[in-house]
Amino acid sequence: MPEPILEDQYTAARAYFLCVVGLLFIESAIHWPLYFLELRNRGKPVTISSKTHWQITTYLHKLATLPSLIPFVTDYTLPIILRLLAFIGLNILWGYNSIEFSTDYKLYGWLTIANGGLALLMASRTNLFALVLRIPSPVILLYHRWIGIATVAHATTHFALNVQRYIKTDQLADSFSNRRIQVGIMAWLALAIMFLTSLNFIRRRFFEAFYYSHALFFVFVVGALVHATKGPEFLLPGLLLWGVDRAIRFWDNFRRVEAKSITTLSGDVTKFTIEGRQVTHPGQIAWVQIPGVSFLNWHPFTVASAPGQEHAVFAIRGLGGYTKRLNHLAMDNNIDSTKKMSTSSAEPDKSSSIMPTSVSNTSVTTDKPLKIRVDGPYGVGGTRWGLYPVTVLVAGGIGITPGISIATHIIQRALFARDSQHSTDSRQNWHIHLLWVLKDIKHTSWFAEELQKLSELAANPDVPVTFNITIHITGSAASSAQMEESIEMGSESPFKYVGPGVVVNGRPNLKMWFEDVKRQRSGLEAVVSVCGPRSLMNGARKSAAEVSTVDGHFHVEEETFEL
Template identity: 25%
Template sequence: MVDWITNEAPRWLVLSVWIIINVVLFVITYLRYYNADDYYYLRELTGGKSLASARASAMCLKFNTMLILLPVCRKLISFVRGSCSCCPQPLRRQLDKTITYHQYLAYMICIHSAIHIGAHCFNFENLSEAQRIRGDDIKNYLSRLPLSPNGTWINPIRTTNPDPLRELFKTVAGVSGVVITLCLVIIVTSSTEIIRRSYFELFWFTHHIFIVYLVGFLIHGVGMIVRRQSNLDNHPLSSCKDKPTDWGTGQCAVPQFEGTPSDSWMWLLVPMVIYLIERIARLVSGMQRVVIIKVVTHPSRVFELRMQKKGFSAAPGQYILIQCPSISRLEWHPFTLTSAPNDDFFSVHIRRVGDWTEELAKLCHVDEGDFQEAWKMPSLYVDGPFGTATEDVLAYDVSVLVGCGIGVTPFASVLKSFWYRFCHDQRVSLQHLHLFWVCPDTSSFEWFQSLLLDLERQMRQRDTTGLLTVSIYLTRGWNANQARNIVLHDDSSVYDAVTGLHHKTQYGRPNWEPIFKELAENHKGLKTGVFFCGPKQLSTTLHKLCNRFSKLEDKTRFVYNKEHF
């Protein structure tokens, strides 16, 4: 039970509250339009279930569209993280899942959009069919009420033999509905994982169609084609609904109808203002001058940018967005900060793996060796820093850092900050730090290997090697015979033949179950934070192991945290 409470309960609590609100909004709105007397005649024309379904799904669309912008307000989330440091950690950790919640909201919007579109297809078909009916049928009388701005009309379709599709495009609701549906399709399809990973610019640009989506959403209901009866006192349904031939005589006045004003703006006003303030704040922050004070070339096509910016401060594990106008005025790329808060600069390590990074390396004169004069450096804009789960590494009794390949980058700042605090007798609750680095070949990230060597040297000088345990797993670039020879050589040496560390490199992929079993035995009764940055498959495995090895009887807890960018 403790495993579920630790890692799953807060997330499911948030999701449960959200789902319950959606269900309550849907049911209340559905019953209102299915049973209310003022919509009786509209139900006669459209069908009660389709009308109620369309309006109920519209209400849920307003609610979820109101929320969907908030999880992507990076500055707001970072501010909340900093402001609620005294909040219970399980609730604080939900701020690390904002992108996941953003995706859930998008799924819910898609579901209710499908219901809304499907229901209105039935509605327009029924409205069109009502125009074809003749005789004493009540639909015939309702469809022929006069059409005027303040008149009694209820059926927006006026032609005698209508085509539902053509009639749809004669209304503001129809045209705007098609536009926002197309926007939604483009946004969702370009958000798939393969597009995000392989064509990030396409994902970034198409995602900004959300502006068109929101504008269409706001004007969707201005035509007020969903009309309610406004004179129930002069036209009581109990005595008049079955006598259309008596309308306008005696006690049955001709039914009067009025449009239902759109209230979408009321739902979207606050989040849109918050998002606008967020974008302005990020624009102002991003346009502040950044000075490149040093460019360091590392092995394996990695270079380090050391920068300074007035008023800049960051916590360990945070990341920034960098824009280089000389390359593109629209592209912002995320990079994890590798400097510690105590440094008088902030830095990022960039691997040259694409057109943008190659162009940046050229502009920074990386291949020319010596650092060029500041005026020769390109202008850079930096937005951030923004918070991540890694900020909480130092808040646990024990922390386990698991990085795959370049996923080890977020932990560089954490290691530096932890060692600095320890050396300067600053209060740190962290008792032990485990680093697991799973990489195809260490040469790809030799800069991080150098950091580990330097850190290990300092720890051995102060006789504090027990604070940090490093486990490196090399998954490629060797065969069984080479691994056997290296291991035999390592037995006679205190240094690892591959990394030069005292901690020996292991070959192959780690077997995580015995690793977690050993961690649970060595840190019984302690709260252990597990921090991961890497592929989804391994994330699932580690998450399950954190749940399995958390024990209620001895209060051993493994709290799982994953990096999200």
């Protein structure tokens, strides 16, 4: 029977640890060409000449862009599958053992501790790999999950093999009375609980159970340090970085801020603006805690603002218990503010900080203080937005939030380039195409003001950017007879969208829409942001792959909201 690569199990665990870190360095190196390309082009969009791509590279690009090839695993594209296979290969390579003697079981204990140390390195929000190596946050999250599963797998193997031996030699009772083994079992139970609460159906339905159960990693770390003799080498670096990150966040979280404006909109959406928090990349995530909703719970939300703006904008839809309570709290605040406005004098007070009614027929905006804490924003994206001349934004419902951030960022870059020497060739411009899919026409009010402002800026012929908006309404529209009847009865008139772009009833034909973008921007590279239901993401991926040709590729990045 073949022997393991290294006889020394502790050295094998160290080699595995370094190999995974090397894998992360490779992830970083993948993005280096884009950084150098952006520096070379000095902030202008990068254009390529026709027939730049080889046929073979175009074929490989299509394979990498297509949706998941594995049934029932909808979010694992080919690049993610290759990453996973590389990671599994490292675990098999360094975890191979003959398991002939009881001393062989220690290898899986060492691999448990090595994986635990790696998971800690990726656990902090101000992540070292993201900040220094610029590895995209979704990629780090993938590795964190896989490493967590590997930790549980090796720990369970180590535990099961030892229990089997204890039962076989009739030493189970004596062994379980040993303090060191008791501590090891405690560490394994902590891992098992974290794993179970991390399962998708629990994480989505019971977020608090998932979030707070991860505090058990303290139990695992202490148990591993007591159970093993050389654990600090693997565990303490990540624990130290996490401690520094947590101390900074703890100090920062005491800075209470107040929402400058709160707006309740149709579709159970609450929108509020906070000054003093800025994003460094489009589409970053911040953790929000509102004492009026819950004193303990922090929930993550995407920030709709762009780099350079002095405020952070959140649009939160009431889908779960926390977000619904937030929506009700905002509505109560707005009702109180409305009462104050109705009892005030007929002559408006120019010094009043009360803001006017929002564009939505169901919204009121107010400056009434709402106590809030914000942790972040955090995250590094995998795409250099504005690097390529064409940006395609595909959004479903509230998934428009990162799209607003990206569009604002690119148009701001175009405004900055307006005063510099710029070519009159449209190929040197930025072109943004937005496809927004909604169930109800009223939901356009969520970002109607932002879309109107961005469209007006892009309409200036001196600004080297175009902004095309297409909105699809998938819900059933009221008939003309129903509209007339509601008017005759004196009820509220139907909502009409008067903003920029084209409104179309029915679900979009994504392939035709992508083909139209391709015809308009022939010969240009495009990058695609898609955020929404999985069916929309898969449809956008498939369409982007089909329209990619040798004279221009469509590069897709999913704005997934996973933790």
